[in-house]
Amino acid sequence: MAELATIARPYAEALFQSAKPAELATALDQLSELAQLAEQPEIAVLSNNPKVSADDLTKLLSGMVKTKLDGKISSFLSLVNQNHRLAAVPEIARQFEAMKNRSEGAAEVMITSAFPLEGSALNDLLSSLKKRFGGKELRPTIQVDPTLIGGVRIQVGDEVLDSSVKAQLAQMQVSLGA
Numbered sequence: 001m002a003e004l005a006t007i008a009r010p011y012a013e014a015l016f017q018s019a020k021p022a023e024l025a026t027a028l029d030q031l032s033e034l035a036q037l038a039e040q041p042e043i044a045v046l047s048n049n050p051k052v053s054a055d056d057l058t059k060l061l062s063g064m065v066k067t068k069l070d071g072k073i074s075s076f077l078s079l080v081n082q083n084h085r086l087a088a089v090p091e092i093a094r095q096f097e098a099m100k101n102r103s104e105g106a107a108e109v110m111i112t113s114a115f116p117l118e119g120s121a122l123n124d125l126l127s128s129l130k131k132r133f134g135g136k137e138l139r140p141t142i143q144v145d146p147t148l149i150g151g152v153r154i155q156v157g158d159e160v161l162d163s164s165v166k167a168q169l170a171q172m173q174v175s176l177g178a
C-alpha cells in the first residue's frame with residue numbers, strides 16, 4: 001500500500017533520527033511489539049472509536065506491551081494516536097528496521113525453501129549471498145514452502161532471486177506457450 005508507506009516514512013525517519021545508535025535495537029523491539037498490537041482487529045476498532053481518546057488508547061497500548069516503553073517510544077505512540085495513525089505503525093516499524101539495517105550495513109533476507117535449511121547448507125547459501133550483496137551482514141528469515149518443489153526463493157529488499165523448480169516450470173510454460 002503506497003499511501004501507507006508515504007504516511008509512515010516521516011514518522012519512521014523522525015524516530016530513527018531521534019534515537020542514538022545504542023538505542024536502535026531497543027526502539028525496534030518496542031516498535032515491533034506495538035506494530036503487532038496495532039494489527040489486532042480489536043485494537044483497530046478501539047482506535048477508530050470516537051469515544052476512546054488518544055490518551056486512553058496510548059495508556060492502554062502502553063500497558064499491553066511486555067516491557068515498559070522508553071520515553072521516545074511513549075511520546076511517539078502518543079503522537080501517532082493523536083494523529084489517528086495507529087494503522088500505520090506496522091509500516092513505520094518496517095521502515096524503521098530498514099533504516100536501522102542500512103545504518104549498520106546489514107540487510108534482512110527472506111529465504112523460502114521447499115525443504116528446511118539448516119547447518120552447512122544454510123551457511124553456504126548465506127556466504128554466497130553475502131558475496132552477491134557486497135559483503136553486507138545478512139539477517140535471514142527462513143520459511144518452508146513445499147509448493148516450490150525444490151530450490152530456493154530469496155528476497156533482499158526489493159530484489160528477488162528465484163531458483164525454485166516452481167519458477168522454472170512457470171518460465172518453461174511461458175516459453176512453450178509463446
